[in-house]
Amino acid sequence: MHIPSLLGAAALTATLAGSALAADFKAGNLVIHDPWTRATPRGAPVAGGYAVIENTGDQPDSLTGGSFSASSGFSIHQMTMKDGVMSMGPVEGGLEIPAHGSVKLDPSGFHLMFTGLTRQLKRHETVGGTLVFKNAGTVSVDYAVGSIGARGPEHSGH
Amino acid sequence: MTVQANRLQVIAVTVLVGILCAIGVLLWQSMGSGGRGSPQTSLIGGEFTLVNQDGKPITQADFLGKPTAYFFGYTNCPDACPTTLTDMTDRLKALGPDGDKFNVVFITVDPARDTPQLLKTYLESFDPRITAATGTPAEIADVIKKFRVYAKKVGDGDNYTFDHSTAVYLMDARGELVTLIDYQEPRDEALAKMRRALTS
Numbered sequence: 001m002h003i004p005s006l007l008g009a010a011a012l013t014a015t016l017a018g019s020a021l022a023a024d025f026k027a028g029n030l031v032i033h034d035p036w037t038r039a040t041p042r043g044a045p046v047a048g049g050y051a052v053i054e055n056t057g058d059q060p061d062s063l064t065g066g067s068f069s070a071s072s073g074f075s076i077h078q079m080t081m082k083d084g085v086m087s088m089g090p091v092e093g094g095l096e097i098p099a100h101g102s103v104k105l106d107p108s109g110f111h112l113m114f115t116g117l118t119r120q121l122k123r124h125e126t127v128g129g130t131l132v133f134k135n136a137g138t139v140s141v142d143y144a145v146g147s148i149g150a151r152g153p154e155h156s157g158h
Numbered sequence: 159m160t161v162q163a164n165r166l167q168v169i170a171v172t173v174l175v176g177i178l179c180a181i182g183v184l185l186w187q188s189m190g191s192g193g194r195g196s197p198q199t200s201l202i203g204g205e206f207t208l209v210n211q212d213g214k215p216i217t218q219a220d221f222l223g224k225p226t227a228y229f230f231g232y233t234n235c236p237d238a239c240p241t242t243l244t245d246m247t248d249r250l251k252a253l254g255p256d257g258d259k260f261n262v263v264f265i266t267v268d269p270a271r272d273t274p275q276l277l278k279t280y281l282e283s284f285d286p287r288i289t290a291a292t293g294t295p296a297e298i299a300d301v302i303k304k305f306r307v308y309a310k311k312v313g314d315g316d317n318y319t320f321d322h323s324t325a326v327y328l329m330d331a332r333g334e335l336v337t338l339i340d341y342q343e344p345r346d347e348a349l350a351k352m353r354r355a356l357t358s
Contacts, residue, residue: 040283043280086238088319
């Protein structure tokens with residue numbers, strides 16, 4: 001597991017340089033591309049977590065849980081929009097990452113829900129956390145914090 | 159025997175008359191309210207009594223005289239609500255001086271968690287011209303009904319969420335609906351609708 005720590009160090013360096021760069025994290029056959037979240041309004045109790053999880057292996061895996069260092073709660077949610085009504089609910093029994101496939105966690109579909117935020121998230125910082133997979137185990141990831149209305153991860157320094 | 163029978167008859171007739179009267183009153187009431195088809199039932203919006211982020215009572219009257227954008231959400235919402243507040247912040251700015259001619263009101267569907275104090279803190283991240291509103295569960299239920307908003311609590315315990323309508327209701331200065339702005343509507347279209355609300 002040298003690669004994640006190297007990448008973590010790279011992300012930390014980026015933070016120290018004054019901007020949070022989205023990064024990739026590897027665990028076994030999984031690659032977690034660009035974990036990101038958004039700056040939160042003051043007092044906001046929740047935030048969403050997003051990434052693309054790619055499975056390069058021959059066996060499916062599933063995301064079963066995780067943690068976020070700035071929140072007490074963590075769950076996997078799905079958001080659907082129908083007739084102008086937003087519906088959201090937990091994903092039961094884990095989220096499958098198909099063999100040779102990928103799953104996108106984004107604001108308009110599957111996403112991570114960080115509940116009980118312990119502080120306000122500020123743009124350009126990175127916040128640590130973990131993702132837990134059935135086969136690949138626990139992976140440390142760093143979430144790059146984008147703007148309050150960000151639609152995707154920020155790749156370049158600002 | 160006959161006295162008893164008479165007494166029973168009197169009781170029976172009295173009861174029957176009572177029932178008939180009750181049916182009559184019910185029928186008359188239902189015809190009265192349903193039959194006339196009062197114009198109130200076809201409106202969106204209307205009177206409400208809520209409190210703003212400073213805990214101050216507010217009613218529809220406070221927002222008449224200017225076009226008002228109302229939308230409904232809650233602070234435990236990770237995406238749609240901060241996004242809509244961000245979009246409204248951007249739209250008010252893009253309107254330049256015309257931005258001052260609008261009221262923007264964010265009404266919570268979650269009065270149990272969204273206190274005036276929390277809403278006040280939450281609003282600090284957005285345009286200062288935006289107002290937030292909460293109320294008693296009955297007051298919130300009433301305004302939700304009047305605006306034809308869909309809001310349904312999902313889950314139990316502390317981490318419940320709401321399924322809810324995401325549209326912004328754009329009302330004119332008289333409190334009548336001009337149009338809706340859809341969730342994440344393209345900027346130019348949303349601004350065109352807001353300009354239309356200024357002149358309608």
